[in-house]
Amino acid sequence: MSDVLSVRGLTVTVRDKTLVSDVDLTVGPGERVGLIGESGSGKSLTALSVLGLLPEDVVAAGSVQLTGVDHELIGADERRMSRVRGRHLAMVFQEPMTALNPTMRVGDQIAEAMLIHRTVPGRRAARAAAVELLGRVQLPRETMRAYPHQLSGGQRQRIVLALALANDPALLICDEPTTALDVTVQALVLDLIVKGVVARSSALLFITHDLAVVATVCERVLVMYGGRVVESGPVEEVFTRPRHRYTEGLLAASDLETNERRLTTIPGNVPPAGQFPSGCVFRNRCRHATDVCSTAPSWTGTASTGFACHHPAEVTTHA
Ligand SMILES: Nc1ncnc2c1ncn2[C@@H]1O[C@H](COP(=O)(O)OP(=O)(O)OP(=O)(O)O)[C@@H](O)[C@H]1O
Secondary structure: OOOOEEEEEEEEEEOOEEEEEEEEEEEOOOOEEEEEOOOOOOHHHHHHHHHOOOOOOEEEEEEEEEOOOOOOOOOOOHHHHHHHEOOOEEEEOOOHHHOOOOOOOHHHHHHHHHHHOOOOOOHHHHHHHHHHHHHHOOOOHHHHHOOHHHOOHHHHHHHHHHHHHOOOOOEEEEEOOOOOOOHHHHHHHHHHHHHHHHHHOOEEEEEOOOHHHHHHHOOEEEEEEOOEEEEEEEHHHHHHOOOOHHHHHHHHHOOOOOHHHHHHHOOOOOOOOOOOOOOOOOOOOOOOHHHHHOOOOOEEEEOOOEEEEEOOOOEEEEO
8 A cells, every 4th residue: 555645855944054854754554653853853844844834934845745635745835735734634733722722612623623624514413523532532521612721731632632633634743742741641642642543544653752652652763863864664673773873872862771671671471572462552661651661560461462561550451
């Protein structure tokens, strides 16, 4: 099957300064791809180029193709891009308030997103679908009547996720979606993002500087440095056998343990990397990332039955 997103030779410039150079990037159907790199490495500009949301003085060149859209996205005018965004391509940014209308009830905002793109037959169906979407992000029906300011940061980000997924986009782009959230709700929002894209077979491009999050959420990763992609590959491969010196440094500076190191520290019935059941969203990491499981690991299970991480707060089964 052909790629959902295909970025070829993307270069971003401001006046005579090149900020992103010759980036190639693909995301396959249903694939979850991470884009990592230090601050200023060009991750957000790459995403904004795909979304057609670059600031006025910043110019993108190259090619961006999206499945289901029969025109080139680079250089497409705002009229065309507004038909693509929210329908074929959706996004969740760091700050949920920037994506929400403060004067409108959130139920109406979700319903409106479907009505604008005519993916539902009418207002009644849109409201019913909005209630269902709220349920999928674990918010009660009553949330329909809430205004954004009446909700917590985590609840708002779940509304933004419901909005983003409302029209079953082929691709969801998340740029640091949990960075501004309290650590206690970060894991829940990440889990809902993964469940949301898996349920819809949507592809995911996930931007973060947090390697533990990439290991939890993504299957493949691209590493950016100085506006270029310097390394890419399956997450386990890049994180255990980095080829580029910058990736090595990034790993060393993070609190992410390599599979090898972690497996030697985890007692019990944990198999070597690569033997985890295919389709296991969290692979050999629990959703609590390194904080709890690497210091007090407690894994049980076998390759045939799946694995469970027994965290005090909850049990995550990896099947
Ligand atoms: N409008 C602009 N004009 C000039 N330079 C810009 C503009 N926007 C971004 N840049 C520069 O482009 C480079 C890449 O920025 P970008 O926001 O893509 O980085 P990033 O990897 O997403 O970083 P972060 O993780 O901090 O968000 C940075 O050096 C930034 O200062």
